[in-house]
Structures are given as structure tokens and as C-alpha cells.
Amino acid sequence: MSLVINHDKLAxxxxxxxxxSLGLAILCFGLLRIAARVLLVRILLALLIGLEFFLQLTYQTSMSVSIVMSLLNAPMSEAVSFINQYGWALLLALISMGLLITLPIRPSPLLTVTSSALGLGYLLIPLLLQLPGIYRDEFYVDYLNKGTSRGHSTTFSQIEYSLHKLSPRFPMFTSVIALLDSATFLGMQIDSHSSWQQVSRGDNAPHLLVLGIGESLRAANLSLYGYERNTTPQLASLQRSQNLQVFNQVYAAGTNTWNSVPAIMTHSQDLPDMSKSIIHLAKDAGYETFWLSNQAALGQWDFSITSLANQADHQFFVSTDAGGSQYDEVLIPELASAIASSDKPKLIVLHFYGSHMTFSDRYPAKFAHFNSANSELDQYDNSVLYTDYIQQQIINLVTKHKGQYLYFADHGLGEPNGPIALKHDVRTPPDIDSLRVPMFTTPSITNHLNSAQAVPLFHFECIFTRWADISAKEISDNNFCEKAINAEHLTFLDANMKVQTQLLPAKLSAKLTLK
Known part of the structure; x- marks a missing residue:
């Protein structure tokens, strides 16, 4: 178990x-001996060790806020798919936890003192040697300034920072911090009322706006972006006929739906501000709003997709607890019905199930086109091929009604041949490739946006307002969008809902034109 938990150091x-690995094993052994006579403490310690073991086996990371919230929001169908895929790892973790709890520990004061002393020395001595300067260095200042610290008091911040510093040697501390942070998020109150200021709709604002949000779609697996397999023939045909504008370097605001979509669909400098959502902005500009989803409608967890959807005038969810139980084509008649419902200006958001695991459940049998030794990759690419078909149908429908369509994916997945192949990259930090997603519009809006520029979806409000010809004080003040979009770095939320930045590669430094 210790070797698995320390796989990153072994690499x-x-x-x-x-x-x-030896130090962690001795530390855990010593702690279990200390807790031998207190069953509850021993159970909690075994649960933390087993949980870390399981997460390292499956996602090569420790517990995070995103993992906790994703578990709370997961419908039964997703839970079943997850167990089918990772049941072996879950079984290993459960057996390990059971052994840690039930194996007899013989009384031996000498062994207990020795193992505890060695283990605690391994954990604490490197930190103690850095005191007190550790609370004055640039890393601690950065920790405070970036909001990683919750800032209740100086003492609290120092204790919390110490736990962060100790977590590489005892990763179970990370799980404790994630659980505490999750409880904090669950206790927050979200303002459901708009706080946008001075909103207006331009003379050239489209009458019909349709916004498509894809799921778990890697740009690198679309032939539209140079992938060797022909996964997007329909979209490529539209691009060749100059009816589709494809953006080449688009990066999601997170690596899972739970943190990425709220960050994309709101205006914020740090955590998503639900009072400044794209839905509220469109409503303030006079649009009738719709949220049509093939994902499940879940409880009112903070920053959840459901809380965004409930801001719309009209909502449609395929199910309350079985997202993806139907193929994405189920949204096409719902879109047609929404378009025909009135003559009012409309913003219609389509939330697809796209390429969410289990990949083979995401497409009808006739789209099972790819067949190789790598069945998981084949199934993923088949789901992309089906998405290509669905997007063509959506585009044809929107074009028929003289509307405008913009599509992006909420996040990507790990590189197919990498350490977390086609999984959510909830590591901190994630690989930038798992943030790269497709984005395209029809008709083309080249006069507003440069297709070659790196586009951070964390600031999607800047893209949306140009596309929709909507203005607001928050967007126009101090050239906000010019600074945000043309920064030399990408901004995104990591798995613990902390704002992170990453420098852009030099080849992506061309500036985005916002008019």
C-alpha cells in the first residue's frame, strides 16, 4: 500500500x-499501534489509509473537494459505471481496510515506542528544521495571497499550512483537509438573484442563441484538431464549407464537470459567483432562457449544475437520477420545441452527456466504428463520432431558424497513453492537455475572435458577451476582458476549488481580438 501511495516519488x-514508502509504512504502523486500544480511532485511521490507497490506484491523486462533491452529486447510473470500471481497486481497498482494522496487534511497548518515534520523526523532523522561517518564506506568502488559506486567524493559517507541508509525507492529511473544505462549501449560501450591473443588449444581438456544453471531450481526439482517426467527418465538412469556425487552443476552467461548468458559466475572479451567471446576464438582457440537459437533476449542492439550471426560465432534465440513460439525441426534439415555444429572444443551453464514462453507453450500436486492440480508446472515439453526428443535427436545426450556435466541452480527460488514460485528471496540478477542449461556432464570428489564440474558458463571459452582443459594467470596466483573455497564463480551478494559473506556451502568445 505504501508503495502505491508513493508512486509519484518512485517515478x-x-x-x-x-x-x-518505508517511512510512511513505519509511520502508519506506529499510529495503528498507538490506536490499538481505541477502536474508533483505529477505524478512522484505516479508512483514511484505505481511501488514499484506492484513489492512488484509480486516479493517482489524493482526496479533493471535487472528488467529494462529485460523489455527492453522482446519480446511481454513474455510481454503477464507476464500480464496474474500478471494482477491483475498491475490493483491494476494502480488504486492506478490513485487515488494518481486524488484524490483532500484540502488546509490545518497545515496538510501539520505536515505530512511533521513527514514523513521527520521518513526518515531523524536516518541518521542524525549517521553523520558524517556514512562515516567512515566499511559499507561505503565496499560500496566503492566493486564497489557499481560509484565513480564520494567523495561528489557524499556520496550522493549516503545516498540514499542507506535511501531506507529501502523510497524504492522508490531504483527505482530511478536503473533507473539511467540502463541509465549508456545503455550508455556503448562494445568492440566486442577479447582481449584474448596467446590462444592455446591442442592436445586432441575435434573436436565437444556442449554447452547447459537451462532456469529457478531448480536443486531441477530434480529427477536426488533427487526430489521425476520422472522428468528426460531419464537423470537418461544415468547416470546409466555411460554415463553422473552429478555435484551436481552448482550455477548460477545470478538469471535472462539478468545478468547470460553474466557473465557465459565471463571472468571477476566484470561486464561481452564481449571482453573475451567464443565465442571469441573458435574462437581464431580455432573453427567455432554457436549460435542456441529458444529465441528471440533482440536489442543491453549492456550485452545482442544477443551481445554474434553476436560474433559467425553463428547465428540462432527462431524469432526476439517471443522467445519460438516453443518448444525446433526446435533446434535439426538446430544442425544436423550445425554439418554437414563443417569438421572444432566446438563450437555450444544451448540456450533453457526451463522452462520459462508461464510453460504450454513450452511443448507439451503429456508431461502433473503431475496432482495435485498445477497446477503451475505441469506445471513447466512437462516442466522439456520435457527438459529431449530434452536433451536425443541432447545427442544421439552429441554422434553419437563423440562430447562432456555440459549442465547447466542459473538460477533457487524461492522455490515452498516459498514467491516467481517459480519466478525469483530478491531480494537482493537472496536465494541461487534460484542460484542452474543442470550441466552435456557427456562423463564423471571426470579426470578434481570433481562432488561433489560446482561449481560457475561465473567462467565458468575455467570449459570450461578444458573441451575444450583450454588455455589462463588470465586463467593460477597466478593460477587464482585454486583460483577462490576453494574459500570458491560463486560469483554472484545481480539484480543491483553488484558482491556479499556468504559463502559456510561447507559440500561443498571439493576442485575441475583442471588438
């Missing part, structure tokens, strides 16, 4: 990895 150096 960097076998010697250091083995030393850290």
Missing part, C-alpha cells in the same frame, strides 16, 4: 521512493 527516484 522520480527509486531510492527516494523506497525511502518514503
Amino acid at each position: 522520480l527516484s527509486e531510492v527516494k521512493g523506497i525511502i518514503h
Whole structure:
């Protein structure tokens, strides 16, 4: 178990990895001996160790806020798919936890003192050697300034920072911090009323706006972006006929739906501000709003997709607890019905199930086109091929009604041949490739946006307002969008809902034109 938990250190150096694995094993053994006579403490310790073991086996990361919230929001169908895919790892973790709880620990004061002393020394000595300067260095200042600290008091911040510093040697601290942060988020109150200021709709604002949000779609697996497999023939045909504008370097605001979609669909400098959502902005500009989803409608968790959907004038969910139980084509007649419902200006948001696991459940049998030794990749690419078909149908319908359509995916997945192949990259930080997603519009809006520029969806409100010809004080003040979009770095939320930035590659430094 210790070797699995320290896989990242083993990958960097076998010697250091083995030393850290041995240190962690001794520390856990010592703590279990100390807790031998207090069953509840022993159970909690075993649960934390087993949970870390399971997460490292499946996602090669520790517990995070995003994982906690995703579990709380997961419908039964997703839970079943997850168990089918990772049941082996869950079984190993449960067996390990059971052994840690039930194996007899013989009384031996000498062994208890020795193992505890060695383990705690491994954990604490490196930190103690840095005191007190650790609370004055640039990393601590950065920790305070970036909002990683919750800032209840100086003492609290120092204790919390110490736990962060200790977590590489005892990763179970990360799970404790994630659970505490999750409880904080669940206790927050979200203002459901708009706080946008000075909103107006331009003379050239489209009468019909349709916004498509894809799911778990890697730009690198679309032939539209140079992928060797022909996964997007319909979209490529539209692009060749100059009816589709494709943006080449678009990056999601997070690596899972729970943190990415709220960050994309709101105006914020840090955590999503639901009072400044795209839905509220469109309503303030005079649009009738619709949220049509093939995902499940869930409880009112903070920053959840459901809380965004409930801001719309009209909502449609396929199910309350079985998202993806039907193919995405179920949304096409709902879109047609929404378009025909009135003559008012409309914003219609389509939330697809796209390429969410289990991939083979995302498309009808006739789209099972790819067949190789890598069945998981084949199934994923088949889901992309089906998405290509669905997008063509949506575009034809929107075009028929002289509307405008913009599509992006909420996040990507890990590189197919990488360490977390086609999984949510909830590591901190994630690989930038797992943030790269497709985005395209029809008709073309080249006069507003440069297709070659890196576009951070964290600031999607800047894209949306140009596309929809809507203005607001928050967008226009101090050249906000010019600064946000043309920054030299990408901004996104990591798995613990902390704002992170990453420098752009030099080749993506061309500026985005916003008019």
C-alpha cells in the first residue's frame, strides 16, 4: 500500500521512493499501534489509509473537494459505471481496510515506542528544521495571497499550512483537509438573484442563441484538431464549407464537470459567483432562457449544475437520477420545441452527456466504428463520432431558424497513453492537455475572435458577451476582458476549488481580438 501511495516519488527516484514508502509504512504502523486500544480511532485511521490507497490506484491523486462533491452529486447510473470500471481497486481497498482494522496487534511497548518515534520523526523532523522561517518564506506568502488559506486567524493559517507541508509525507492529511473544505462549501449560501450591473443588449444581438456544453471531450481526439482517426467527418465538412469556425487552443476552467461548468458559466475572479451567471446576464438582457440537459437533476449542492439550471426560465432534465440513460439525441426534439415555444429572444443551453464514462453507453450500436486492440480508446472515439453526428443535427436545426450556435466541452480527460488514460485528471496540478477542449461556432464570428489564440474558458463571459452582443459594467470596466483573455497564463480551478494559473506556451502568445 505504501508503495502505491508513493508512486509519484518512485517515478522520480527509486531510492527516494523506497525511502518514503518505508517511512510512511513505519509511520502508519506506529499510529495503528498507538490506536490499538481505541477502536474508533483505529477505524478512522484505516479508512483514511484505505481511501488514499484506492484513489492512488484509480486516479493517482489524493482526496479533493471535487472528488467529494462529485460523489455527492453522482446519480446511481454513474455510481454503477464507476464500480464496474474500478471494482477491483475498491475490493483491494476494502480488504486492506478490513485487515488494518481486524488484524490483532500484540502488546509490545518497545515496538510501539520505536515505530512511533521513527514514523513521527520521518513526518515531523524536516518541518521542524525549517521553523520558524517556514512562515516567512515566499511559499507561505503565496499560500496566503492566493486564497489557499481560509484565513480564520494567523495561528489557524499556520496550522493549516503545516498540514499542507506535511501531506507529501502523510497524504492522508490531504483527505482530511478536503473533507473539511467540502463541509465549508456545503455550508455556503448562494445568492440566486442577479447582481449584474448596467446590462444592455446591442442592436445586432441575435434573436436565437444556442449554447452547447459537451462532456469529457478531448480536443486531441477530434480529427477536426488533427487526430489521425476520422472522428468528426460531419464537423470537418461544415468547416470546409466555411460554415463553422473552429478555435484551436481552448482550455477548460477545470478538469471535472462539478468545478468547470460553474466557473465557465459565471463571472468571477476566484470561486464561481452564481449571482453573475451567464443565465442571469441573458435574462437581464431580455432573453427567455432554457436549460435542456441529458444529465441528471440533482440536489442543491453549492456550485452545482442544477443551481445554474434553476436560474433559467425553463428547465428540462432527462431524469432526476439517471443522467445519460438516453443518448444525446433526446435533446434535439426538446430544442425544436423550445425554439418554437414563443417569438421572444432566446438563450437555450444544451448540456450533453457526451463522452462520459462508461464510453460504450454513450452511443448507439451503429456508431461502433473503431475496432482495435485498445477497446477503451475505441469506445471513447466512437462516442466522439456520435457527438459529431449530434452536433451536425443541432447545427442544421439552429441554422434553419437563423440562430447562432456555440459549442465547447466542459473538460477533457487524461492522455490515452498516459498514467491516467481517459480519466478525469483530478491531480494537482493537472496536465494541461487534460484542460484542452474543442470550441466552435456557427456562423463564423471571426470579426470578434481570433481562432488561433489560446482561449481560457475561465473567462467565458468575455467570449459570450461578444458573441451575444450583450454588455455589462463588470465586463467593460477597466478593460477587464482585454486583460483577462490576453494574459500570458491560463486560469483554472484545481480539484480543491483553488484558482491556479499556468504559463502559456510561447507559440500561443498571439493576442485575441475583442471588438
